[in-house]
Structures are given as structure tokens and as C-alpha cells.
Amino acid sequence: ICAGCKTPIGPGRFLSCMDSVWHPDCFRCDACDKPISDYEFSMHEDHPYHKNCYRELYHPKCDVCKDFIPTNNNGLIEYRAHPFWMQKYCPSHEDDETPRCCSCERLEPKDVKYITLDDGRKLCLECLNSAIMDNDECQPLYIDIQEFYEGLNMKVEQQIPLLLVERQALNEAMEGEKVGHHHLPETRGLCLSEEQIVRTILKRPVIGPGNTIIEMMTRPHRLVRRCEVTAILILFGLPRLLTGSILAHEMMHAWLRLKGFRALSPEVEEGICQVLAHMWLESEITSGSSATTITHTASTSASTSSSSVSSKKGPKSDFEKKLGEFCKNQIETDTSAAYGDGFRVGNKAVTKYGLRATLDHIKLTGSFPY
Ligand SMILES: [Zn+2]
Ligand SMILES: [Zn+2]
Ligand SMILES: [Zn+2]
Ligand SMILES: [Zn+2]
Ligand SMILES: [Zn+2]
Structure with a gap:
């Protein structure tokens, strides 16, 4: 019995993984829903994924360079995050001269161009707004x-x-x-x-x-x-x-x-x-x-003008x-x-x-x- 479609496997090729047998066409990636034919695949909470689909879904991406955050020497994913904004980024951006907004401190993402003030300060566009x-x-x-x-x-x-x-x-x-x-x-x-x-x-x-x-x-x-x-x-x-x-x-x-x-x-x-x-x-x-x-407004209901205060x-x-x-x-x-x-x-x-x-x-x- 195929664990995917619950019908008999019958003759022909079948896969045996995750303690079950599957029609090759029934063993599908939980992200893209296409069959997984690769020898290696990723598991997450009992669901199979193509390795790339899994990475796309679960490997943290850098908010600055938009790439996957690289693993460090110990094979661990190491990233920095701004304690207030929670902007996640590769540790390397702290000293690779990525501009930082002089007001909100967020780093400049690669798809945005910060304003450069005459004294060299950088200003993000949201801070520039006001x-x-x-x-x-x-x-x-x-x-x-x-x-x-x-x-x-x-x-x-x-x-x-x-x-x-x-x-x-x-x-x-x-x-x-x-x-x-x-x-x-x-x-x-x-x-x-x-x-x-x-x-x-x-x-x-x-x-x-x-x-x-x-x-x-x-x-x-x-x-x-x-x-x-x-x-x-x-x-x-x-x-x-x-x-x-x-x-x-x-x-x-x-x-x-x-x-x-x-x-x-x-x-x-x-x-x-x-x-x-x-x-x-x-x-x-x-x-x-x-x-x-x-x-x-409620507390000043007795008075006439309570709007437009704020x-x-x-x-x-x-x-x-x-x-x-x-x-x-x-x-x-x-x-x-x-x-x-x-x-x-x-x-x-x-x-x-x-x-x-x-x-x-x-x-x-x-x-x-x-
Ligand atoms: Zn099947
Ligand atoms: Zn997939
Ligand atoms: Zn990065
Ligand atoms: Zn002072
Ligand atoms: Zn800013």
C-alpha cells in the first residue's frame, strides 16, 4: 500500500522511505508539491522537502544582502539581529561598510539606497520621510x-x-x-x-x-x-x-x-x-x-471643540x-x-x-x- 495515495503499489518501481512505501509519483515535496526523485531530501516535522525547497523555506535569509545567512566555522548558522528592529543580517555586514541609518540604526538593504547627508551621515528613506x-x-x-x-x-x-x-x-x-x-x-x-x-x-x-x-x-x-x-x-x-x-x-x-x-x-x-x-x-x-x-473626546464631551486636537x-x-x-x-x-x-x-x-x-x-x- 502506498503511503501517499493509499492504493496498492502493484508491479513497477517504488520508493521506500520514512518507514513506508510510495509510488515514485506520490512522494512529494511539502513545499512545491512536485515528486521528490533526488536521493537526498530534507525532513521537517514529518514532511519531506526537496533540499532546495527546504532551504528556501527554513534557512534564514539576511535582511541586508538578501542571501542565505552562511554557516560559521562550526557549521552553525550565525546571524546578528538588531535588538529593537530585529533586522537579521550576516555578521560580516557589521564591518563591511554597509551603511547604517544615523537615526534608526538599521542597515541599508541591498535593494534600497539611503540618503547621504553632507557630513557623511546616512539616512534611511523612512526616517527621511519625517x-x-x-x-x-x-x-x-x-x-x-x-x-x-x-x-x-x-x-x-x-x-x-x-x-x-x-x-x-x-x-x-x-x-x-x-x-x-x-x-x-x-x-x-x-x-x-x-x-x-x-x-x-x-x-x-x-x-x-x-x-x-x-x-x-x-x-x-x-x-x-x-x-x-x-x-x-x-x-x-x-x-x-x-x-x-x-x-x-x-x-x-x-x-x-x-x-x-x-x-x-x-x-x-x-x-x-x-x-x-x-x-x-x-x-x-x-x-x-x-x-x-x-x-x-469622551472626557471633554461637555465642551464643543474636541476634534482636531491630535x-x-x-x-x-x-x-x-x-x-x-x-x-x-x-x-x-x-x-x-x-x-x-x-x-x-x-x-x-x-x-x-x-x-x-x-x-x-x-x-x-x-x-x-x-
Ligand atoms: Zn501512491
Ligand atoms: Zn519542492
Ligand atoms: Zn548578508
Ligand atoms: Zn544634554
Ligand atoms: Zn532610519
Whole structure:
């Protein structure tokens, strides 16, 4: 009896495998449904497969080069995966100069061409979609952040200019500051106290062949010192949510300086700034979800205008929402003492005592309440 069609085998050729006998035509691959005549075949959960069909189905493929991930010296399939995005790739791409997006950190797949910014940074097309590229584009976001601070009862009364700048302008401004600040190896924002001349980006850069920037229009901007803070600078070319979180961070530096907080340790100052960045991201992510919109509408049913509140703010696409989660995750899992540990201690304090009490405590003691 053939194990495939359950009829007698009769005379002629037959196969004997998997503890049964089969008509040659009845022993078929579970993937392509064609008879398996090869001497070697693959088994998976009691189903036979052509070796190639099996490989196609079950051997992991690299999300970058799209090939099968090779086996290592021990004959094992070894791959790397981004801890947040779970992008799977051959270990070799970590040092074969495969471009990595400067915002979301994903590697460039071979069928996609990332944008190259003028300072060599690479930007994936999904991050480019919401990227803030010139000074004017940045201003609505600045208003969002100002409103966010106002909502926390932490309005910054002074009109502090916000300038979107290139990497070089940011580096120069950093050197131009008298008081040394603590910075990440890759600084993306700056809160200035000195009078300086800073070149801002006047117009959205023109992206040409090869997805590189062919035209960059900048203009010098003279900063005047009217208060403790002369300007906030933000690196251009980052997606809206990332730009906003950097801005929320720098805005907190400004707030601390203007409110007379002095000589805080890096852990306390950067930590509380990261707490604010994190809070802003959180508020953006939730304001973009329809569930919150519904709750909001319901709770304000007595009032007349409850719609269009979240029309402008919040992530517009699934990717943007995911990117917001990614930015939050970056803050939470930062391994540095100032930014990472500072955030975690600060966040715990704010969760326990509230933002106001935590800030009062910092002002009095220079440290987070435990
Ligand atoms: Zn049969
Ligand atoms: Zn097959
Ligand atoms: Zn690969
Ligand atoms: Zn990206
Ligand atoms: Zn900072």
C-alpha cells in the first residue's frame, strides 16, 4: 500500500522511505508539491522537502544582502539581529561598510539606497520621510515643545532662538562655549550661553543623483545675549520625533539655566533632561493613537471643540510610531553614566515623587530624591 495515495503499489518501481512505501509519483515535496526523485531530501516535522525547497523555506535569509545567512566555522548558522528592529543580517555586514541609518540604526538593504547627508551621515528613506531639514521646518516643532513645557507648568518666558544646523556648525559652536558641557560622542543638540555667529540651514537641501545632497543653503545668524541662554542648536536631517526629543532635552538645559539651577552633576543634569525628552516622546506616541483620541473626546464631551486636537501632533505612520518607541528605548537602555544612569534614577524619582517635587529637591540638594 502506498503511503501517499493509499492504493496498492502493484508491479513497477517504488520508493521506500520514512518507514513506508510510495509510488515514485506520490512522494512529494511539502513545499512545491512536485515528486521528490533526488536521493537526498530534507525532513521537517514529518514532511519531506526537496533540499532546495527546504532551504528556501527554513534557512534564514539576511535582511541586508538578501542571501542565505552562511554557516560559521562550526557549521552553525550565525546571524546578528538588531535588538529593537530585529533586522537579521550576516555578521560580516557589521564591518563591511554597509551603511547604517544615523537615526534608526538599521542597515541599508541591498535593494534600497539611503540618503547621504553632507557630513557623511546616512539616512534611511523612512526616517527621511519625517526628517526636519531646514530652520523653518523646525519652528512648528519648537512650538509643540514650548506648549509641552507650558503644559507642565514650566513655561520658558524668554524667546530663545532655535537654529537647525549642520554638523560642522554644531561642532564649532560647541568649541565657542566657555563653560564646558558634557556631551555624547555624537552630539545632536546644544544649548548655548555665549554670543556667537552660527550658520543655520536656510532651505531644505536638494538631494541629487546617488541620493546625496547637492545643494546646501546656509546663512550666518548672530546670537545676542539677552538672558542666560543665547540659542538652542539642533542637528538637521533627523526625523521629527528624534529631533523633538533632542529639542525637549536641550529645552530642559535652557530651563534649568534660566531658573538658576547651578553646577549640577552630569548625571543629574543630563538625567533630568533625558527624563523630559522621554516624557515628550511618550506624549507624542499616545497623542497619535486613536484610543487616546477617543478617550479625549469622551472626557471633554461637555465642551464643543474636541476634534482636531491630535491632527497635527503625534506619529503619522506606523513606522513613525515604531521610531518613537525606538527613541524611547534608546533613552531607557543608554549605557552611559550621565545619560543612561542619570535617566533611570531621574525617571524613578519623577515616577515616585512627581516632576515638581523632584525639581525642587534638585534645586535644594543638587541630587535626585531617592
Ligand atoms: Zn501512491
Ligand atoms: Zn519542492
Ligand atoms: Zn548578508
Ligand atoms: Zn532610519
Ligand atoms: Zn544634554
